[in-house]
Amino acid sequence: MNDLLEYTLRLGDDALIAAQRTGEWIAAAPQLEEDVALGNIALDQLGQARSLLQYAGSLDGRTEDELAYFRDEREFLNLQLCELPNGDFAFAMARLLYFATYQHLLYDELRSGADETLAGVAGKAVKEVAYHVDHATQWVLRLGDGTEESHRRMQAALEALWPYTAEMFASDDLVRRLSVAVDPSTLQDEWTNRVLAVIDQSTCERPSSSYQHSGGRSGRHTEHMGFLLAELQHVARSHPGATW
Amino acid sequence: MVTDAAIFEAVGEVADPEVPVLTIADLGVLRGVRHEGDDVVVTITPTYSGCPAMDLIRHEVELTLRSLNVDGRVETVLSPAWTTDWMTEAGKTKLTEYGIAPPSSTGPVLLQLSIRCPLCGSPDTSELSRFGSTSCKSLWRCNSCREPFDHFKAI
Numbered sequence: 468m469n470d471l472l473e474y475t476l477r478l479g480d481d482a483l484i485a486a487q488r489t490g491e492w493i494a495a496a497p498q499l500e501e502d503v504a505l506g507n508i509a510l511d512q513l514g515q516a517r518s519l520l521q522y523a524g525s526l527d528g529r530t531e532d533e534l535a536y537f538r539d540e541r542e543f544l545n546l547q548l549c550e551l552p553n554g555d556f557a558f559a560m561a562r563l564l565y566f567a568t569y570q571h572l573l574y575d576e577l578r579s580g581a582d583e584t585l586a587g588v589a590g591k592a593v594k595e596v597a598y599h600v601d602h603a604t605q606w607v608l609r610l611g612d613g614t615e616e617s618h619r620r621m622q623a624a625l626e627a628l629w630p631y632t633a634e635m636f637a638s639d640d641l642v643r644r645l646s647v648a649v650d651p652s653t654l655q656d657e658w659t660n661r662v663l664a665v666i667d668q669s670t671c672e673r674p675s676s677s678y679q680h681s682g683g684r685s686g687r688h689t690e691h692m693g694f695l696l697a698e699l700q701h702v703a704r705s706h707p708g709a710t711w
Numbered sequence: 712m713v714t715d716a717a718i719f720e721a722v723g724e725v726a727d728p729e730v731p732v733l734t735i736a737d738l739g740v741l742r743g744v745r746h747e748g749d750d751v752v753v754t755i756t757p758t759y760s761g762c763p764a765m766d767l768i769r770h771e772v773e774l775t776l777r778s779l780n781v782d783g784r785v786e787t788v789l790s791p792a793w794t795t796d797w798m799t800e801a802g803k804t805k806l807t808e809y810g811i812a813p814p815s816s817t818g819p820v821l822l823q824l825s826i827r828c829p830l831c832g833s834p835d836t837s838e839l840s841r842f843g844s845t846s847c848k849s850l851w852r853c854n855s856c857r858e859p860f861d862h863f864k865a866i
Contacts, residue, residue, distance in 0.1 A: 503840065510763070514760025515761070517760070595866075598842075
């Protein structure tokens, strides 16, 4: 697989799998406004995924649908952070804080990058993702600095997801070789500053886990990924070629 | 031959399916019309990456081209990224009359100016949710007339 294709798939798969998990909240969120908010956020993520997968597909003659529906688990290059099951609402907001802050820093760099298409996608997405960061921040503050129960859940969620954050910043040969790519390791300090500032303000403790998972970028996923893909892909695979 | 300007004017009348009071020219979604040989290329840009209205807008533009007996295609461009500053003044007026508070300009000032209630004009309003019925809107309430209303988000 060529470098640009693989890099674009990483970004596109992150957005696609995040959209799938965020979308699962629709009609299950704690209040109506939150259903609408998470529906909008999922739609932004799906829109980014479509643009990125269209571009990836244009590089090797596949359509966005073929990439989304007809690849198997080991061919998906998304972060494990994106595929973990939803858990409770605090878990969703902790994940959105971690992921959207990362995406915001990444897209902000990418929009002035040398690849015109990636820069175009990033230039649009960075404005959308700023809203996602803002939304997650508000909730982390409200839950962390809320009741005893909401504080306990927020703390548990921040802690549970922390071991999936280093994967976002793992540098490898591909990003060092590919000049249009953003080396994600350059984003880690700023990400840590921003996220810890929110956690501190929320009165939660900084997560202490030092163990970090990895593997998503090379197609190794958690046991949850297969179930997610089954739901995402089964209609398209049961009725191949169907249009609606 | 139909001129590019005439085609721009005609396809510019296509309405946004989500906010039908606005045309794609009002919104700044219609970016341009050009000839490539005998073919006409219309470029449009989405307001948000995931805007579900784009497929319908593309279809409506194609129908309009056909009604003008023009052979052409529609291209979607992402760059430069759409901003609410591209919305025309006429569009903003139509939005207000329709009951949606128009976007304020996105200039260098980050200060959030108060959003006027499109129904009673009061500046005493509060945000209920940063996300509304479509990607491009947030949900507000007027503290004066107590009516909820949509605000077109400035991006």
